[in-house]
Amino acid sequence: MFSLILPTFNEAANLPELLPRVEQALAGIDHEVIIVDDDSPDRTWEVALALAKERDDLHVIRRIGRRGLSSAVIEGFLAAKGDVLAVMDADGQHDSGLLKRLYEAVRGGSGIAVGSRYAKGGSVGQWDERRHFLSRVATRLGQAVCRVKVSDPMSGFFAIDARLFERVRPSLNPKGFKILLDLLVHIPKDTRATEHAFTFGGRLHGESKMSRRVQVEFLEYLYDVTIGRFIPLTFLKYCVVGFLGVFVNVGAYWVYAELLRVDGIISFAGFSVAVIASIETAIIFNFLLNNVWTFAHKRLRGASALMGFAKYNVACALGALVNYAVSALLVWRAWPDLLAVTIGSFTAVLWNYVMSRMITWKD
Ligand SMILES: Nc1nc2c(ncn2[C@@H]2O[C@H](COP(=O)(O)OP(=O)(O)OP(=O)(O)O)[C@@H](O)[C@H]2O)c(=O)[nH]1
Numbered sequence: 001m002f003s004l005i006l007p008t009f010n011e012a013a014n015l016p017e018l019l020p021r022v023e024q025a026l027a028g029i030d031h032e033v034i035i036v037d038d039d040s041p042d043r044t045w046e047v048a049l050a051l052a053k054e055r056d057d058l059h060v061i062r063r064i065g066r067r068g069l070s071s072a073v074i075e076g077f078l079a080a081k082g083d084v085l086a087v088m089d090a091d092g093q094h095d096s097g098l099l100k101r102l103y104e105a106v107r108g109g110s111g112i113a114v115g116s117r118y119a120k121g122g123s124v125g126q127w128d129e130r131r132h133f134l135s136r137v138a139t140r141l142g143q144a145v146c147r148v149k150v151s152d153p154m155s156g157f158f159a160i161d162a163r164l165f166e167r168v169r170p171s172l173n174p175k176g177f178k179i180l181l182d183l184l185v186h187i188p189k190d191t192r193a194t195e196h197a198f199t200f201g202g203r204l205h206g207e208s209k210m211s212r213r214v215q216v217e218f219l220e221y222l223y224d225v226t227i228g229r230f231i232p233l234t235f236l237k238y239c240v241v242g243f244l245g246v247f248v249n250v251g252a253y254w255v256y257a258e259l260l261r262v263d264g265i266i267s268f269a270g271f272s273v274a275v276i277a278s279i280e281t282a283i284i285f286n287f288l289l290n291n292v293w294t295f296a297h298k299r300l301r302g303a304s305a306l307m308g309f310a311k312y313n314v315a316c317a318l319g320a321l322v323n324y325a326v327s328a329l330l331v332w333r334a335w336p337d338l339l340a341v342t343i344g345s346f347t348a349v350l351w352n353y354v355m356s357r358m359i360t361w362k363d
């Protein structure tokens with residue numbers, strides 16, 4: 001059986017046109033079509049369900065509270081009954097006339113059969129110079145990390161042997177758009193891949209979801225499958241935030257100390273207040289940046305952000321104490337206050353790292 005996944009987000013206007021084409025293309029093949037919709041605001045799922053009532057081979061998965069092309073495709077594959085699985089965009093850009101050939105290629109022994117815009121005879125169609133350039137760069141970068149080389153690893157149009165998918169499924173990274181690339185990164189080196197040229201058409205209706213965010217996710221993905229195997233991206237980001245936090249700590253101290261100086265001199269009590277306030281400023285800065293950047297995929301909002309902030313303060317408390325103690329000790333010994341605060345802040349970063357290694361990420 002052939003299982004075709006159509007991932008959709010705001011494609012309500014396209015489905016009624018697309019499905020008859022798919023139906024025609026798959027005539028004579030035992031098949032099912034699974035639409036995986038992420039609760040589209042334009043109610044694509046409603047259109048899909050209405051169409052599914054008229055035919056037995058059409059199924060709809062409506063995902064609530066989740067977004068992402070790759071994860072939608074993986075979810076569709078997991079629900080599929082076929083021994084050949086395929087995916088195609090639901091906006092009419094992929095040539096449904098190629099479906100049969102992709103199916104036959106996998107039936108004929110290919111592990112994966114790719115609809116390629118860059119194979120001989122294929123084309124990306126009507127793209128402007130910028131999109132052309134970005135696509136070529138992404139293709140080259142993608143090819144560099146693939147175990148199995150194809151001309152168009154960023155294609156969203158391919159078929160795969162269901163047993164092969166099942167084998168690599170546990171290693172897949174469902175973030176972003178690049179499901180084919182992710183498969184090519186994880187399938188065994190000796191997998192047979194065939195390419196089938198086609199011309200990328202224009203969208204029937206609606207808008208592209210290929211946003212800046214999707215492009216950033218692609219770069220993050222490349223990091224994940226290369227350096228990220230050794231240094232997780234979140235850890236790297238956490239370190240960058242910690243490092244920036246030192247500057248915020250010292251900068252905030254400088255501002256508070258200026259405000260608390262009397263006749264150019266700051267008392268020890270004033271110094272203590274400025275250091276403690278600057279440490280808290282850095283903690284707030286680090287929390288906000290970690291929340292919107294490092295852990296963007298788990299971002300806390302509303303009441304849970306307040307709760308998270310309270311917990312973060314507890315986690316930072318010991319480091320903050322070390323920070324204050326070192327700064328105060330150095331000032332007590334007549335070191336320049338700005339230097340003392342800088343050293344205190346770096347010591348706290350080191351302390352947090354050592355504590356994390358000993359307690360949180362113990363070997
Ligand atoms: N379920 C689901 N489908 C998505 C999501 N993002 C995109 N899609 C679908 O994936 C397919 C490809 O998305 P497009 O926006 O057409 O991306 P593209 O074809 O690379 O870019 P364009 O050439 O600009 O159209 C379409 O069928 C979209 O509806 C998502 O977050 N969830």
Ligand SMILES: [Mg+2]
Nearest residue numbers: 089091093203
């Ligand atoms: Mg498209």
